[in-house]
Amino acid sequence: MANYSTNQFKNGLKLMLDGNPCSIVNNEIVKPGKGQAFNRVKFKDLITGKTLIKTFKSSESLEGADVMELDLQYLYNDGSAWNFMDPDSFEQYAVDGTYMSDAKGYLVEQDMCTVTLWNDNPISVTPPNHVILEVLDTDPGLKGDTAGTGGKPATMNTGVVVQVPLFVSIGDKVKVDTRTNEYAGRA
Amino acid sequence: MQGKLALIKRQRVIQKIRQFFEQQAVLEVQTPTLLNIPTSDVYIDSISLSVNADIGMQSTQYLHTSPELEMKKLLANESGDIYQICQVFRDNEKGECNSNEFTLLEYYRLGFDIHQLMADIVNLLQELGIQDKVQQLSYAQVFNQYANIDILNTDFDALKIIASKLGLSTDFAWIEELQMLLFVHLIEPKLKNLPLCFIYDYPKSQSALAKVEYQVAHRFELYLNGVEVANGYDELQTKGEYQQVFTREIAKRKQLGRPVPQIDTPFLSKLSQPLPQCAGVAIGVSRLLAQIS
Numbered sequence: 353m354a355n356y357s358t359n360q361f362k363n364g365l366k367l368m369l370d371g372n373p374c375s376i377v378n379n380e381i382v383k384p385g386k387g388q389a390f391n392r393v394k395f396k397d398l399i400t401g402k403t404l405i406k407t408f409k410s411s412e413s414l415e416g417a418d419v420m421e422l423d424l425q426y427l428y429n430d431g432s433a434w435n436f437m438d439p440d441s442f443e444q445y446a447v448d449g450t451y452m453s454d455a456k457g458y459l460v461e462q463d464m465c466t467v468t469l470w471n472d473n474p475i476s477v478t479p480p481n482h483v484i485l486e487v488l489d490t491d492p493g494l495k496g497d498t499a500g501t502g503g504k505p506a507t508m509n510t511g512v513v514v515q516v517p518l519f520v521s522i523g524d525k526v527k528v529d530t531r532t533n534e535y536a537g538r539a
Numbered sequence: 540m541q542g543k544l545a546l547i548k549r550q551r552v553i554q555k556i557r558q559f560f561e562q563q564a565v566l567e568v569q570t571p572t573l574l575n576i577p578t579s580d581v582y583i584d585s586i587s588l589s590v591n592a593d594i595g596m597q598s599t600q601y602l603h604t605s606p607e608l609e610m611k612k613l614l615a616n617e618s619g620d621i622y623q624i625c626q627v628f629r630d631n632e633k634g635e636c637n638s639n640e641f642t643l644l645e646y647y648r649l650g651f652d653i654h655q656l657m658a659d660i661v662n663l664l665q666e667l668g669i670q671d672k673v674q675q676l677s678y679a680q681v682f683n684q685y686a687n688i689d690i691l692n693t694d695f696d697a698l699k700i701i702a703s704k705l706g707l708s709t710d711f712a713w714i715e716e717l718q719m720l721l722f723v724h725l726i727e728p729k730l731k732n733l734p735l736c737f738i739y740d741y742p743k744s745q746s747a748l749a750k751v752e753y754q755v756a757h758r759f760e761l762y763l764n765g766v767e768v769a770n771g772y773d774e775l776q777t778k779g780e781y782q783q784v785f786t787r788e789i790a791k792r793k794q795l796g797r798p799v800p801q802i803d804t805p806f807l808s809k810l811s812q813p814l815p816q817c818a819g820v821a822i823g824v825s826r827l828l829a830q831i832s
Contacts (some may be wrong), residue, residue, distance in 0.1 A: 370706060382727065384745050385760070385770045385821070387719040388582045389632075392728075407724035409716070412708055527570030 357410050358391045366419040371399045373417035373470045378420040397425045398468060399475055420469045426459050436467055447474040457512030458483045458530040484539040485510055487524045550666055552828060554730050556644060559666050565620040565646060570609035577601040577800045579788040583691050584630035602628035605821055613811045614647055614817060622646035642824035649817045653757050653773050657737050660761060668831055671734035678741045686725040690718060691742055691754045708804060715744040731765030746785060763830045771820030778810035807813040
């Protein structure tokens, strides 16, 4: 991979940092009145998901990370891996459970997900912002409560637990925001 | 309308600055923008221009990066207290907080030390409506408080170990560059929580044109909400001291492979009489305006 100098840094650029592929979230140029220029850069580690801040002197360079984001359709889980397919090329990708993290709880067959590849290997999966899940288990609700003021936990068919309004019952389909794990309405 | 409001605000602030100095009998001056010799500051680049080519007298001139030396010529010539508000120009500075041209307020007070000058700046800021609680921390204090580093007693090699533990570059020629890196990385983000903070007494490796006493240079910087707004010195006075600084800076520029200016002998020749004891400061007016509501 090519090297990138600090003057090529921009948001979204993928670079290697301490052996992990990272994405630039924010790049701040700091030039003290009496002193050399620095870039204070906020990164997201694409493997751990953690953010970190590093400061570089201007003209320092970092190795680029071979990172690609693909829109893939979720097919099925075969017990050890989650399987996705490129709907154009029909090429299939198997994602190991260790890279699935929170995404597991929101995978619905046929949904399109963003799969991040590093050196052609999947390292993370981002589900759509909203998914339709089925309530597998929840306490019986109060009939007639549609105001949704209170809430109760509900276990979805994917295993994730979401706080839902009291009127939601087992077997209902609900819309869930995958970024916040919040109930976003009836499906 | 938004555009006009900004112009009115700017005009009012400049007017108040002028009033502030008039009340204290500080004289407003204007010094040349176009100079024969570029700055020797290690990390500041002058913008050069070619003039008079069509009349057969081509020469290269440089836009001033600060009016400092020209104003010091006036001080050496018994001007007394002076101030100037002017545009200055710096090459290779472009970013969210930097640009190639900006407005500087530069002023010098005779007989002041940096603590008197900092108090004077607080008065000026209050006149301009910045009434925040004033914090004054020495360079050693901020490093101790925010990073647990004894910055004045940690040598180059030990700082390299600290930087490498933080995953930062250690590829620096001089200790001051590493001190600055650690300041930018560890300290400056913390200053964002302080509305009005002076950092003073810098390590002597960062003395620039300030007087050095034991381990520290009597320099200060003003940060408003984490933005560096001003830089002041207890000014060096003698020709020998300035010559030493210029020579050192020029050697460093050479080592870094940056354009090497000639030594400013016209300036040095004006210092046959030393400068009066004084403290001076440069304040970034645009950055200051951004902090005034």
